[in-house]
Amino acid sequence: MTGSLFVQSIGFGLVTASILALASVGFTLQFGVSNILNLAYGDLMTASAFAGYAVNQAGGSIPESLAAGAGFCALASMLLNRYVYRPFVRHGTKLFGMVVVTLAVGIILQNILLGAYGATFFSYSFSTGGQVHILGMVFDTSQLMILGLSVVVMILVQLLLTRTRLGKAMRATAANPSLAKASGIATDQVTDLAWLISGALCGLAGVVLVLNTSAFQSTTGNDFLVVIVAAAMLGGVGNPTGAMLASIVLGVVTEVAAGFLSPSFKEVIAFGVLVVVLLFRPTGIFGQGATVKEIPT
């Protein structure tokens, strides 16, 4: 691998990391607040991509598609949690049982999309723009937009969690829901808001993912799910800051591995890093030593 390809691969890794960060932060936020490992997340990303696609095909711009995807997924996620997941939790479904429920929801959603859109591929109408060279890295304009969007959203999420009353309430709910409720926090509303916000991130991730892949179908988001879960675990499940940094690690490592070794090894190396980190630090890079707890009813 030449030096220039190495530098370029870091740039490409940052783009991958940007998409991954949007997705994994939303995913980990849901888990942090609700203790639900939502494996329908990838399929919700796909559904958001289709929502954005509808706007795009109606003549909407990419920002409008992003807004549509984010809005759709925010609402869908909140409703999904309130009217599907929470009833299961109230009926005593435990952590593993909820994993199966989310799997089932994902499969149902995927097949609804397949039925609605058919077994074919779709592409947004947009221009990727010209090439931009920065420090030996090569980006096109659309990738810079994805990078910029991700950075802005990550800053906003960080500010939300650390500087606002809602953020503190979300963290309190995540840490100990019973105590948070006893302290006067409206945990149900906080949970709804957390799912709205994480759903918006999921929707943004779905649209930027398919902008980058150029073509998508009913399974596209699901194909991306494992790496999202990996980033969430590497960063410490339930920890949005950890998920952001883990996304950068995984994004860059996969691209550099593809350049240094063989593309076949890009996922092998990424998951190798995950295994090694979890071996020495089972709670992830930024895990606080907390163990996975049962779902609060």
Added chain:
Amino acid sequence: MRSHARPAHTWTRRAALLAVPSLVLGLAACGSHSSASGSSGTGPLTFAVFNPFSGPDASFGPEQLAGCIPAAAAINAAGGILAHKKIVCKTSDSRGDPADAVPAAEQLIATTSSLVGVLGPSSDEASATVPLFNRARIPMFGDTGQAVFNQSSFKYFYRITPPDDAVGYAMAVYAHQKGYPTAAAVFGNDISSQGSLPTVVSGFKKIGGKIVLVQKIPLDQSSYRTEVAALIAAHPSVIFTEADPQTSATYLAEVKQLGHLGPFIGTDGTTQPPWLKAVGNAVSTPNLKRFYVGAQPYAPTTGVPYQLWLAQIKAVNGQVSQPASQWYSDSYSMAAWDSINLMALAMVAAKSTDPGVFRPWIVRLATPSPGAVVVHDFAQGKTALEHGKTIQYVGATGQISFDKWQNSPGAFSIVSSDGSTKVATYTSAQISAAK
């Protein structure tokens, strides 16, 4: 070639959900149906299309079904098979994934007593399910390209489309003929995309070309920029490729974005409408037209057998996946039509719908013999057989020449991005020159 196995995580995700029903269905299959005996009485006979109808390769099923539906309609119009006046096509979704395909196959076998033949499986699920159909004594015409079936011992397995390794040689021969001195091979790292890779590399080298890069790329990544940068650095004059539509679209779009899109030759997995649509959208239709060709089994688009096929598929236009015109010159749909016709005629010739009885007739009816009447569809064949004639079936895909392993590899054509315009045709002898 003909399919793209899902990344391991996809089937892992479902394995837990499917484990219990799979076990139940497996037990049901074992307990209720250890071997097929065809359908008794006069009830409908069933041909199953066992292929992916969902998942990344969801386009395969409709392609096979587009061969089954017109064949069944034509057989019904000709009075059916023996005492069975009605033939039906049944779909069974393998989801392109062994974890889903095995219970689906077991369910199909266990619950369809009138099952007399199968179109499929594809490469995605063939290794896992061919033994199941074979054990149940159900004749199957696989659209799998896996080389492992080139010389298999499965008595009930037939294939009238070429294996993956032959596709690789055809691509190499075409590239050589076009004068490309160097090539890169970019293939998905799934088992089925890898099918053509060894032979395109060895074939191209043997006839004087130089392979400058071999990339096995993981499917459905969000980006392949690093791989594309390595490709550009290798300066190939042509790219040999196969991956699923989304992967190819992402990869080739990034080649285009970096300003290096050049000629690329795909396997027959790339000649399908979903692949052409995805990649066409990604690199633009004019670029696809300018730079792309694909290798696919040769099927003539003129002559009486083709006209009979065309008339029949047009007659059932509304019943196949739309637009129906995409199947008119689709060699896999035409092969499916031939497969059903051949099995149906074998039943008539054997005077039995028991697969154990009619199976040997499948090869016999395709083989030339002195005095045999050449027939091109079921109606012609049935009439001739009823008049005591010996027949040879020559269908829409041309003459079928089964080898001792019940494979009929056939010839190849190189087609342009419309999927039907042939820019070159190679006989199996020409392809053998690259071996």
